[in-house]
Amino acid sequence: MNAKRRRRCAEGHDVSMSAKQKWLLGMAALGIIIMSINMICGENGILDLLHVRRDHALLVRNNQAIREENRTLSREIDRLNNDPQYLEEVVKKESKMVRPGEIVVHLKDKRKAIP
Numbered sequence: 001m002n003a004k005r006r007r008r009c010a011e012g013h014d015v016s017m018s019a020k021q022k023w024l025l026g027m028a029a030l031g032i033i034i035m036s037i038n039m040i041c042g043e044n045g046i047l048d049l050l051h052v053r054r055d056h057a058l059l060v061r062n063n064q065a066i067r068e069e070n071r072t073l074s075r076e077i078d079r080l081n082n083d084p085q086y087l088e089e090v091v092k093k094e095s096k097m098v099r100p101g102e103i104v105v106h107l108k109d110k111r112k113a114i115p
Contacts, residue, residue, distance in 0.1 A: 017025070040046050079086045091097060098104055 038045065
């Protein structure tokens with residue numbers, strides 16, 4: 001009697017694998033493992049995708065901040081071009097200019113500085 005037990009299907013056919021079939025199955029499994037690792041860690045893999053998504057979200061936030069800053073600056077430009085009182089206020093503040101007849105009063109803070 002044969003010491004090896006042969007696997008048989010329901011119809012009674014031998015379904016054991018030859019050494020060549022086992023080798024091919026092993027190589028196919030190894031190939032699948034290598035491709036899976038490459039898909040996760042390789043160039044344009046899942047990790048790269050996650051980094052790209054994170055970078056994209058950061059760029060979107062930066063874009064929104066820049067758009068808001070542009071809107072603020074546009075309003076400022078509009079006020080400087082169309083509101084003479086605002087223009088005068090800004091010029092006085094930034095260049096420390098006064099109109100003839102205006103008196104500048106400098107107040108000192110009397111509170112003592114805490115060491």
